[in-house]
Amino acid sequence: MILLNQAYIQQALPQGRALVFDEIDSTNEYLLQHYQSLPSGSLCLAETQTAGRGRRGRKWYSPVGENLYFSMLWHYKSTNLSQISSLSLLVALVIAETFEELKVEDIQIKWPNDIYYQGKKMGGILNESRIDQSGFYLVIGIGLNLAMSSVDPNIVTQAWSDLSEYQLDRNQIATVLARRLQQTLSEFEQQGFAPFLERWYKFDIYYQQAVRLITENAEIHGISQGINDKGELLLERDGKIETFAIGEISLRSN
Ligand code: ATP
Ligand code: BTN
Numbered sequence: 001m002i003l004l005n006q007a008y009i010q011q012a013l014p015q016g017r018a019l020v021f022d023e024i025d026s027t028n029e030y031l032l033q034h035y036q037s038l039p040s041g042s043l044c045l046a047e048t049q050t051a052g053r054g055r056r057g058r059k060w061y062s063p064v065g066e067n068l069y070f071s072m073l074w075h076y077k078s079t080n081l082s083q084i085s086s087l088s089l090l091v092a093l094v095i096a097e098t099f100e101e102l103k104v105e106d107i108q109i110k111w112p113n114d115i116y117y118q119g120k121k122m123g124g125i126l127n128e129s130r131i132d133q134s135g136f137y138l139v140i141g142i143g144l145n146l147a148m149s150s151v152d153p154n155i156v157t158q159a160w161s162d163l164s165e166y167q168l169d170r171n172q173i174a175t176v177l178a179r180r181l182q183q184t185l186s187e188f189e190q191q192g193f194a195p196f197l198e199r200w201y202k203f204d205i206y207y208q209q210a211v212r213l214i215t216e217n218a219e220i221h222g223i224s225q226g227i228n229d230k231g232e233l234l235l236e237r238d239g240k241i242e243t244f245a246i247g248e249i250s251l252r253s254n
Contacts, residue, residue: 088127112246
């Protein structure tokens with residue numbers, strides 16, 4: 001196994017510091033603990049996480065091996081944060097386009113934060129934030145199953161996949177992803193999500209398919225019609241389009 005190489009990643013990072021750990025609780029947690037002392041763009045990577053997390057208190061299975069556990073800190077000086085919820089969609093798009101550039105086929109995005117390969121979950125995104133007097137700090141967390149031979153079924157409770165057949169170089173993926181993310185986050189800060197909307201459709205796993213939305217107290221059925229420029233899901237029901245904001249919602253095929 002080729003280990004993550006801090007010096008290599010650091011020299012390829014346009015801004016920020018690169019920190020690589022053999023083992024950590026969570027790469028997101030590390031950046032949330034240290035955001036005040038690290039420059040924007042800093043990256044935290046680990047070979048394994050003992051408390052990797054997903055959305056809504058779920059766990060992210062993080063074995064030692066060839067997976068990627070990647071978090072990036074981004075400091076927003078602007079206080080116009082109305083579009084911040086669409087950021088996980090933007091990050092998903094950056095991941096999908098990075099793999100496309102590397103000739104990995106059949107990557108899709110499931111709104112709002114999942115990366116699928118061959119129709120099964122291969123990766124996920126968890127954005128967390130802190131606000132203080134100097135601004136808004138975002139931690140973008142990405143888990144990608146680049147190579148994973150088995151899982152703990154108590155943690156991974158749904159179909160999963162990995163990219164082991166591609167034998168990808170983790171140091172290369174980490175640096176390409178970090179560069180693209182930094183570039184895209186700067187563009188997003190100036191222009192919001194709207195300019196990226198068209199690029200989303202190509203990867204949208206359920207576009208124009210029957211789906212169900214699982215909310216806390218209901219299941220809503222309809223046809224997925226993609227997303228709008230706020231990153232909200234467009235659901236067609238009885239010929240009308242309804243919008244659903246990112247939040248406590250899970251999207252499933254019907
Ligand atoms: P949704 O966001 O639509 O609710 P979800 O069910 O995938 O989707 P998330 O919170 O996004 O929920 O992701 C956490 C889930 O991902 C866990 O409950 C687990 O089933 C699954 N999971 C955990 N680790 C991995 C992994 N390494 N690879 C694939 N799936 C994983
Ligand atoms: C999800 O699908 O719910 C999101 C999973 C996000 C996992 C990544 S792994 C790197 C970073 N550190 C964490 O603890 N979580 C994210």
